[in-house]
Structure formats: C-alpha cells, structure tokens
Amino acid sequence: MSIMQPGVDSSQGCIDFLSYSSSLDGWIGGGWIDLSWDDQDAPPDCLLEFGEKRISGQAIACAFPRADVRKIGTGLLLFVPGESARRDDFQDAILTRDGRQFRLTPSEPLEDLSEAEAIARTKSLVTTAVRSSRRAHLLRLLNRPTYAGQDTLEALQPPVFLELDSACLCPPAGLLLRGWFIDPFKSVESIRVRCGSESRLLDTRRWIPIARPDVREGFARNFGGLVDLCGFLAFVGDVYSTGETAYFEVRSRSGDVAFKRIPQIRSPGVDTIKETLSHLELRYDELAQGYDHVLGPAVKAMNDFRMLDGVDYKEMRFGEGPAAPRCSIIVPLYGRIDFMELQLAFFSRTLGRDHELIYVLDDPTMLRATEALATSCLARFRLPFRLVALSANMGYAPANNVGLKLARGEYVCFLNSDVFPKTPDWLNHMVETAASRPEVGVVGALLVFEDETIQHEGCSYEVLPEFAGWSFSLHPRKGRYPGGDTGIQEVEAVTGACLLMPMALARAVGGFDEGYVIGDFEDVDLCRKAQGEGRICVVDRRARLYHLERQSQGGQQSSWRLNLTLYNAWRFQNRWVKAAAPVPVPSEAEHLDSPA
DSSP states (O other): OOOOOTTOOSOSEEEEEEEEETTTTEEEEEEEEETTOOOOSSOOEEEEEETTEEEEEEOEEEEEOOGGGTTTEEEEEEEEEOOOOOGGGEEEEEEEETTEEEEEEEEEEEEOOOHHHHHHHHHHHHTTSOOOHHHHHHHHHHTOOOOOSSOOGGGOSSOOEEEEEEEEEETTTEEEEEEEEEOTTOOEEEEEEEETTEEEEOOTTTSEEEOOHHHHHHHTTTSTTOOSTTEEEEEEOSOOOTTSOEEEEEEETTSOEEEEEOOOOBOOSHHHHHHHGGGOOOOHHHHHHHIIIIIHHHHHHHHHHHTTTOOOEEEEEESOOOSSOSEEEEEEEOSOTHHHHHHHHHHHHHOOTTEEEEEEEOOGGGHHHHHHHHHHHHHHHOOOEEEEEESSOOOHHHHHHHHHHHOOSSEEEEEOTTEEESSTTHHHHHHHHHHHOTTEEEEEEEEEOTTSOEEESOBEEEEEGGGTTEEEEEOTTTTSOOOSOOOEEEESBOOTTEEEEEHHHHHHTTSSOTTSOSSSSHHHHHHHHHHHTTOEEEEEEEEEEEEOOSGGGTOOOSHHHHHHHHHHHHHHIIIIITTSOOOOOOOTTOEEOOOO
C-alpha cells in the first residue's frame, strides 16, 4: 500500500515509463503532471515507492509539451538518483518543492523499457522542451559516455592519475583495492567502481592513506606540493560479478567522465590477507576508522570464505589410549613439530593414563616428518596419542575445534605445544578444580618462563589509547617472580596456552570462534562465552607449567602479524566490548579456597 504524504492530492499526474539505469545510477521516467506544476529552476525532491522499499533523492525534472494532456497538464521527464529496486513493485512518485507535493501514479500499463530504450526515449522527448538549465542538465546526464573497454583516464583534463597495485576479491562481491591516486588540480568530483550492472561510490574519505614517497618524487617536478600519503587501501562492497569487467569511473567537477579498467582480481586466502596487512602502520583514531571501513569488512569476508567448506583431516592412532578418558588434551602443531617430542618426554613421566592426548597438525607440508616423529616418540616414550592431520593450514581456532570434535573426555584441556609441565600433577589439580566447583567454567594454570618468572596467572583487560582505545587482554605481574600462593583465584580470562573446561560446556558454546584469524583473542572470546553461560574463570596456582610463548608459531614477527592481531582486537571489540556490558573485574584479594 502506498504511504500518502500530508498535503498530497489523490493523483496529480502519471508515470508512463520508468527504468533503472545502472550506468547513471538512478531511475529514468516520463509521464505528465497537472498544470499547477511550476517548471522553475529549483530541483524537486522525489520519493519513489516500491512496496516496502522507498528511494528518495533530488530529482532532475524537465517539462516538455505533450498534446494529449495539454488541457490538464504538461509532459514531465524525471531522473532520480538512487539504488535499484524491483520495477514491478512501483506504486507512485511524490515530488516535493517549496512545501508543495505532487503524487504521480503509474499508468495502466506501465511501459517496460530497457535501460537503453528509456535513455533513447528521454533524449528524444527532452529535445522538444524549452531551452533551460534543467534541459541542459538532463541532456548532459543522458549523453554521459559509457565504458567501451578502453581506458580514457589519460585524456582527462586537468590530468588525474590513478593506478592499482592489487585488487583482491572479498567474497561474495567485495573488492579490496591498493594503489595510488594523484589529483594535482583537485578536479575530481567522484570516483565510482563499476562491474556489470553494479556501481559503488569509492569514498576517498574512508580509504586508508598510505605513504608513497616513490610516487610523490616521480611527480614532484611537474606537480609541486604533493604529499607522501598518495597511496591508498580501499574496500568496496557488493560490486563485483564473476565474468564481468570491473573498472573505475572518474567524474570531474566540469562534468567530464573517464574510465580505467581494474586489473586481474586476486583470489582470497591467508596469503592475500598477509600481503594486504604488510603495508600498514595505523594508530589511534585512524586505526578504528581503517578497520571499520576497510580492513575489518575485507579481512572478515576473506576469512569467512576460506572457512566455508571446513577442512578435511585424517586421524592416526599411535598406541591405544583409554576407552573413557577423564580429560582430553588437545595440542595444535604448526612450525615447530619438534615440540611434540619434548612434550611427550615430559608427559611420559607425569601424565596419568586416564587422560588422552590429541595432536592436531595444522601444517600439511610437515605431514611425513610428523608421522615419522610420532612413530619414534611412541617407541621411546610408550605414551599413546592420536595425530590428526588437517588438509590445509587453518589456524588456531579451527585446529582446536577439530580436536574438540574428536575428543572423548569428560573435560578438555587446550594446550600449546610450547607448554611443558613443571609440576607432575598439574592436570589433576585443574580437573579437580573444575569438578568440585560447578560455577567454574574455565580453569587456567600458572605459567612461567624458563627463568621461573611469571608468563601468565590470569588475564585482565586494559584500554590502550595508542590502539584506538580498544580493550586488550594483558598478563598482570608478567615477568615477576611468583609468590608462595597456591590458591585458586577468579580472573577475567585465561590464556589459551593452557585452558581447561568441562567438555559439555566447551561444545555447548561452540568451541573457539573461527572468525578470528590464525591466533589471537580466541581464548578470551571463549572465556566470554563461558561467562555468558553464568560460569566464572579461575587460575589454579597449584598447576604450574613452563611456557616458551609464541615459539610454537615459528617466531613469525612482522607487520602483517601485528596488524592481524589488531584485526582480531577489532573483532573482539565489536563482538563483546561494544555489544555488551563489561565483565566485572575480580578484586586481587578475591580468592576461592583451594579444594580439600
């Protein structure tokens, strides 16, 4: 049903044809309007109603002589900028100018013209109109050049320079664009990305500026006053169609239009994410803006795509483990597979036979070497375990979730491969704490470095102004020597390097969130999910282990790694910090008594 506006008569004209023009990004229509319409220069506002969808914009309206309605009205041509809609749902157009409104209803039948036919019909009719600024504006619009497969940007005057270094697909239809742009005379009005029938404005205020001194120096002789920040990284959503040519449409303030083709589109994947994140150094407010408008939606789209089909795996048994294990220990392996040998050496002397071990190899290139090492470890240490080999490198969360799917224990302990027992009964203490206190959902341990200083005894959140004022999980007392306290303390969160949960709870909350990429923030996210179920997180200081910290990842330290951590931080803020009230901070003096 049409929504009537105050002061609108039942009908003051008709629309005879209405078609969407993807090349002009708006609706072209023609019909008639009653004689009270004053064809003055002020452009009217127009509301097009398509059932539940409403499109509004400032219209170009041009009257023309029309003999069949000369006693009651005049012919009218319209262009209304806006998005596409289902033409069959069109109900009416409402024009507003100087406080007066006119309602134009669709004729019976409403002519169904193609875009090209609608443009040709409108061109023919507008030439019969009296010469005016409205007529000239509409003719300019209708005569705007369209892309014919050739780049024409070099011919634009004053000169404009736009080049791309890479274009990456962000499924299903987004594009991540990295390149540089120089507009020395500030002559560009807009840049659009077009592909097939889709068109999106490239908002230069929302792209991430990147320093390109090489480009600036190359143009400095001919165009002085250029700045280093002429590079950019931009995200354009819902524009790309497979099999269609993507290109830029550059429009100057004088009304000229030029085109430049977007080169080959790269496929999404971890390597593309890493390469993209290797060119940035964002801090403070620019960090939030960059991730909100560019990196956040782009990386999320690429990561969601790589997770669509899940991952194949094969399971190998080395020895026979317990039929009904008390606890399942899940250890992802990546890079440093030799840590499996060290862990098994420790576990062979300290781990009870009522627990099961599951190693998840997240590095297919190391499969044969890991199989050989596993065979050797079973022969030497005689401790049974399972090895699960993933068909692709998926990252921390998916690797652990595969292990969680296969685990059979009453409890599950997520453990990094660079964590080694310091006390022989560490796991029994953690299981005992979880079993004896129903309010406990997550149990962490006291982790120390090789020099016996603290690496982790619980996490707390801290807002870091340099990083957009986001909340990061930090380790209080890290680097200090632990005291003699062997109690159990409630904390805000615990590290995934050693994290134990009841199996039923871990599965009920869905394990680790695979929206985080590679590894960071998945552990505190899991803690938040447990807290959402009314459980608390604790650290059992009786459970003590050594943690080499990040060596299990092969020592990957680079700009992409920091920026990927920041992506995960951005995801965590939007998922928990902005969306929900903060979790109460336990007092340092707030302890749970150790179980008897």
